[in-house]
Amino acid sequence: xxxxxxxxxxxxxxxxxxxxxxxxxxxxxxxxxxxxxxxxxxxxxxxxxxxxxxxxxxxxxxxxxxxxxxxxxxxxxxxxxxxxxxxxxxxxxxxxxxxxxxxxxxxxxxxxxxxxxxxxxxxxxxxxxxxxxxxxxxxxxxxxxxxxxxxxxxxxxxxxxxxxxxxxxxxxxxxxxxxxxxxxxxxxxxxxxxxxxxxxxxxxxxxxxxxxxxxxxxxxxx
Amino acid sequence: xxxxxxxxxxxxxxxxxxxxxxxxxxxxxxxxxxxxxxxxxxxxxxxxxxxxxxxxxxxxxxxxxxxxxxxxxxxxxxxxxxxxxxxxxxxxxxxxxxxxxxxxxxxxxxxxxxxxxxxxxxxxxxxxxxxxxxxxxxxxxxxxxxxxxxxxxxxxxxxxxxxxxxxxxxxxxxxxxxxxxxxxxxxxxxxxxxxxxxxxxxxxxxxxxxxxxxxxxxxxxxxxxxxxxxxxxxxxxxxxxxxxxxxxxxxxxxxxxxxxxxxxxxxxxxxxxxxxxxxxxxxxxxxxxxxxxxxxxxxxxxxxxxxxxxx
Numbered sequence: 001x002x003x004x005x006x007x008x009x010x011x012x013x014x015x016x017x018x019x020x021x022x023x024x025x026x027x028x029x030x031x032x033x034x035x036x037x038x039x040x041x042x043x044x045x046x047x048x049x050x051x052x053x054x055x056x057x058x059x060x061x062x063x064x065x066x067x068x069x070x071x072x073x074x075x076x077x078x079x080x081x082x083x084x085x086x087x088x089x090x091x092x093x094x095x096x097x098x099x100x101x102x103x104x105x106x107x108x109x110x111x112x113x114x115x116x117x118x119x120x121x122x123x124x125x126x127x128x129x130x131x132x133x134x135x136x137x138x139x140x141x142x143x144x145x146x147x148x149x150x151x152x153x154x155x156x157x158x159x160x161x162x163x164x165x166x167x168x169x170x171x172x173x174x175x176x177x178x179x180x181x182x183x184x185x186x187x188x189x190x191x192x193x194x195x196x197x198x199x200x201x202x203x204x205x206x207x208x209x210x211x212x213x214x215x216x217x218x219x220x221x222x
Numbered sequence: 223x224x225x226x227x228x229x230x231x232x233x234x235x236x237x238x239x240x241x242x243x244x245x246x247x248x249x250x251x252x253x254x255x256x257x258x259x260x261x262x263x264x265x266x267x268x269x270x271x272x273x274x275x276x277x278x279x280x281x282x283x284x285x286x287x288x289x290x291x292x293x294x295x296x297x298x299x300x301x302x303x304x305x306x307x308x309x310x311x312x313x314x315x316x317x318x319x320x321x322x323x324x325x326x327x328x329x330x331x332x333x334x335x336x337x338x339x340x341x342x343x344x345x346x347x348x349x350x351x352x353x354x355x356x357x358x359x360x361x362x363x364x365x366x367x368x369x370x371x372x373x374x375x376x377x378x379x380x381x382x383x384x385x386x387x388x389x390x391x392x393x394x395x396x397x398x399x400x401x402x403x404x405x406x407x408x409x410x411x412x413x414x415x416x417x418x419x420x421x422x423x424x425x426x427x428x429x430x431x432x433x434x435x436x437x438x439x440x441x442x443x444x445x446x447x448x449x450x451x452x453x454x455x456x457x458x459x460x461x462x463x464x465x466x467x468x469x470x471x472x473x474x475x476x477x478x479x480x481x482x483x484x485x486x487x488x489x490x491x492x493x494x495x496x497x498x499x500x501x502x503x504x505x506x507x508x509x510x511x512x513x514x515x516x517x518x519x520x521x522x523x524x525x526x527x528x529x530x531x532x533x
Binding site: 153154155156157158159160161162163164165166167170171177180183192195196198200201204 | 308312334335336337348350351352353354356359360371387389392393394396397400403404407408416463464
């Protein structure tokens with residue numbers, strides 16, 4: 001999933017404080033799972049903002065809405081009937097959702113309520129970690145199913161670097177050394193000799209470096 | 223070992239001739255005054271065969287390695303251009319390699335580079351377009367095939383003796399020999415190791431290399447750094463990732479009055495060199511006297527490595 005975390009409330013207030021009619025829009029997908037921008041978080045944030053403006057003696061209308069998905073025009077359309085009632089939209093979706101709303105409603109100001117962090121998974125309740133950087137050409141088959149691009153601080157394809165210490169990355173004792181994990185897994189698989197295969201220079205043109213990307217599927221296009 | 227000489231590098235010639243090589247290093251200043259490099263190099267030039275110039279070490283912005291190497295070259299000295307893959311993409315690396323070759327710089331050390339988090343710009347983007355092994359492959363391709371990465375021909379290809387770093391003490395220990403084998407397979411011709419304080423562990427690493435005959439495929443220069451104080455020993459032990467300073471070494475330094483600690487550090491360094499001279503497969507020494515370059519001549523002399531061969 002795409003993992004996000006809510007922006008500090010002070011930052012959200014700074015963005016919206018000059019407006020009086022605000023619609024907070026959540027998303028029922030990834031940000032719901034990572035508890036940053038689903039229906040529940042929309043409700044909590046709306047209450048907090050109402051309280052803030054009330055204490056300031058300012059009359060601000062804050063409404064709540066949560067869409068099935070903000071990264072799909074079909075669902076974003078569902079805001080059309082009510083959108084004119086608001087000065088601004090505060091989207092709690094990932095950066096994709098914020099942009100889909102902005103594209104659908106060109107004359108409406110949209111602000112992000114979360115910081116989009118990475119593609120990852122849940123480690124345990126309340127902890128998420130990165131697993132993929134969408135390089136566009138998966139090498140997990142060569143690295144024992146552990147991605148050094150997403151999980152090594154230097155994205156070394158032939159790691160580890162000299163800073164790997166007791167299984168941890170030199171950046172922090174809280175980060176596993178991806179190459180230690182790869183080596184452990186190769187060992188478990190009885191394939192430690194595979195470590196000596198040099199992974200060739202990577203073509204990064206399928207990654208961010210190649211410019212904004214698109215996937216076109218003629219077979220499913222209408 | 224291939225006795226064939228592939229480059230005009232003096233370091234290569236000394237190693238191929240079977241003589242013990244001695245290298246040292248100079249860190250460029252955080253400013254543009256070349257006197258800093260020139261003075262440091264003057265102090266050591268007659269005692270070493272080649273001088274490494276570090277490349278924004280510890281990710282702190284400094285005068286660039288290439289320009290510093292040119293200053294050494296202009297003094298008639300033999301520089302080793304250190305190049306990290308942290309700050310340059312493949313365009314910049316190929317370009318800098320050509321730039322270095324245009325000044326007849328004949329040695330390169332291919333490194334990953336410390337993460338920028340530890341430096342003066344922790345907010346910086348990092349590059350890591352290639353890793354250090356792939357940089358080794360890149361330099362070898364440019365030199366041996368006379369080709370750029372895309373296959374285009376290079377007019378006057380670089381002639382560089384290609385080195386890499388190795389840390390015999392990093393984790394996981396079980397892949398230390400495999401990792402070196404991988405660097406050799408990528409094309410590394412000489413290795414400069416991390417500073418050695420744990421000699422037993424270093425000798426065990428060398429034993430593993432000999433088991434695979436890697437010492438016959440690559441020249442190993444054992445890295446040594448004289449300790450200036452007990453504080454430095456403790457700092458290296460506890461704070462520097464991938465550094466192995468045994469308790470005995472810290473104890474030995476701590477048991478000496480503060481004013482005599484530098485002398486003890488020099489003594490330990492010389493003892494290390496003397497013991498490792500006997501270790502089969504050690505082809506030379508890389509003396510990294512951090513901000514203490516003036517001590518290099520004494521270490522070289524007292525270790526019986528002076529005079530340096532005239533080739």
